[in-house]
Amino acid sequence: MTRLPGRFFLLPLSILLFEFASCLKDNTTIVNGTIVDKHTGEPIDSAKVEFLIQKGESPPTYEYATHYSDENGKFNFQSDLPVRISLVSKNGYLLKDNGFGLEQGKVNTTTIEMMPKDGILKLLLNNTGQSDTIYVGIYSQLQESELGISYGFIVNHPFFVHGMSESMITLNLASEETIDIYWAFSKWPTYSSIKLASNHDSVFVTRSDTTTYSISF
Secondary structure, rough: OOOOHHHHHHHHHHHHHHHHHHHHHHHHHEEEEEEEEEEOEEEOOOOOOEEEEEEEEOOEEEEEEEEEEOOOOOEEEOOOOOEEEEEEOOOOOOOOOOOOOOOOEEEEEEEEEEOOOOOEEEEEEEEOOOOOOEEEEEEOOHHHOOOHHOEEEEEEEEEEOOOOEEEEEEEEOOEEEEEEEEEEEEOOOOOHHHHHHHHHEEEOOOOOOOOEEEEEE
16 A cells, blocks of 8 residues: 655645634634714723623623723724624713624724713703692603613603702703603603603703703693
8 A cells, every 4th residue: 555645644734724723813803993072083081892792602691891992092802702892981971882883703993983961951840730740751862873772861750849849950961962852740651652742842952051941830
């Protein structure tokens, strides 16, 4: 029997090793990100970036990893497991959980724009004795696009004003948008059905200023 030279065995092995290394590399998701202010384009430091990593499949199990942006708004992360950015937060900015779009097994270079809370809404509740409780929902289309889990509602709960002639709610909001205000005198059945309330109005929130709106009931 003729014995083949050793080099014929080394070539296939080297190819297998190369393909194995390539598979390992292809399975790694790399994220090189920059976080900036939506209005100014300036980098945001110390923003919290939460990653959700899928560790199992049957049943799926997950764990969180947290990173922070540096003084240049930069952050880096990599994982050999399926991963996504679940939330970005920073004091003075709207929470953000939408618009990340990571490609698994790829190098992802992404810029995340955060909306500053640079407007103030003062909501005055004037009790004229018609009811002891008012249910208020304040809806922002911008917040719904930035933070889908909020359904767009900045405020969505009852205010008890029994025995008080006036109550004031002060909210820091993203500016340059029209905020919808809904109110009712009985609790709504689902989180977003306050939009069906017969009492409704809108107010435009001005940047770096205070906007006041009054409700009498």
